[in-house]
Amino acid sequence: MSTVVRAAAGEGPCGSRARPSPALEVCPVVSNTRLAPATYRLRFFSPSISRSAIPGRFLHIDCRALPGARRPILRRPFSVSDADAGLGWADVVYRVVGPGTEWLSSVGPGESVDVLGPLGNGFSLPRRRGAVLIVSGGIGIAPLLGWARRLTGAGHRVHALVGARTRDSLVGLDYLSSAGAATTACTDDGSVGFKGTVCELLHPVLRRVAPIQVYACGPSPVLRAVQSAALALDIPCEISVEDRIACGIGACVGCAVPKRHPSAGSAYFRACADGPVFNAADVAIQGDEVTPS
């Protein structure tokens, strides 16, 4: 059959498969479970969204605001954490950091969320079988939970290197172990696992696991460390980047991700349409803004 060629996807280095049009849908909330003091898993019902909800793609949610707070002018992007096309649900795992996520944490079964998505490209499976390393910092764990499950399901051996500030912000370890992933955890304060950051453990873990592919999501310092290690060792690596996202569908070019190899007149990818997952070799990781972990 013919493949649908979309110019928007043409430049996208990852997940180049043809994408179905996103849904714009008001979806019933199945559950909204507190996983840790400020971290929740929202599960909503949408057969059409769940069908193409590959972890790493994202869902653009119209977050309202609690009384007294300002309603955000833009939707809020959240990675697909996991989805089940058979049962028709999709999950996002999120941290409460501001008015939008505060509102989101207040919705429950019987209510609904207005979702645009899935958007963007999502992670892609390694070309051959082998050991795979996933690296996360903070809430960057979200898309890697479902992705770990898909990797082990496809027969890959998965090792997860998971970092967070403290025990209170470390989530998903049970999910990873039930997915069959071996996990190394670290916290800044040593309350769980190694005392320190994933950046400090990265090289020893890379040597030990000898992965054929690395996937990473988290704050810029984590992405930078993973990128430079993977490039130095010549290991294929996909990273999910964060930026402020406005339209979410590639139209407004508000979310610019610098290319590692810019050309005249073309220096940026669009995080929303060309990403949010990129080959580590293609993007320059920006900024020192620290996303709360």
Next chain:
Amino acid sequence: MTERPDMSVAIGGLKLRNPVIAASGVVGYGVEYADLGVLDCFGAIVVKGTTLAPRAGNPPPRLAETPSGLLNSVGLENPGVDAVIREVIPRIPRTGARIIVNVAGATVDEYCRVAEKLDRVDDVDALEINISCPNVRTGGIQFGTVPETSAALVEAVRKCTGKVLIVKLTPNTGSICEVAKAVEQAGADAVSLINTILGMAIDVQSRRPVLSTVFGGLSGPAVKPIALRMVWQVSNEVTIPVVGMGGISEANDALEFLMAGASAVAVGTALLRNPRAGLEIVRGLEDWLVSEGMDDIRAVCGSAKAVRP
């Protein structure tokens, strides 16, 4: 069936099936929003600012949310007019909405060459000359703030195209009415306003401006009262049609602009959160006309002025 009111309006010689336009920049080239099935409703779409050569745009961050507003500093990122004509315009879905191309440049000559090229493209129904982008030093703002240079630019572009010429005005000037009158005299078929208002935001944690360019253009509900006032003033000064925009999110906002003297309205920022906004506004205007027992949207234009004591 009850009769639906006549929603069609004319911008210069260009007839639109309804007065609701998708504003430049926000809907890109329309392709992405068409995939969502939310473009079919518009009277016209204005595709993003197009320049002679490709432009990479500004470094991130390009966006900052403010109370009821959005600051952007995209910086006219676009693949250049040749690529737009070759690769983009043929892919814009024809839904019955008119296609208007927003034109930007740094020099009179650049504007003219882009206009000449677009003049030969059948699928382009009109040009919107952006003399008002706040995000590029050479983005035309020097034209849009001074009546004489604005007029000289429009006069030159007028000679390059027979298409309907809409001139987009900047609010970042003390003399928007003078600029409007000058471009009318220079041959503009219509004016559109407002483009974004120059503003900024600071991240108190990092003690740095949020936008890489320090300043950016403010849009959204925060600018609506200013935009409305300017549409009122400009429509008093010119006889050509006025396209009003700035913070329109629902039918009631659109009605305010029409009543202030706009012949048509454009919706930008509101589409980012609510892609259905265009659809809702078109339906809302129709329903309002029906509820008022009116059969023609054109009767709303400027109606708030008539009842002044």
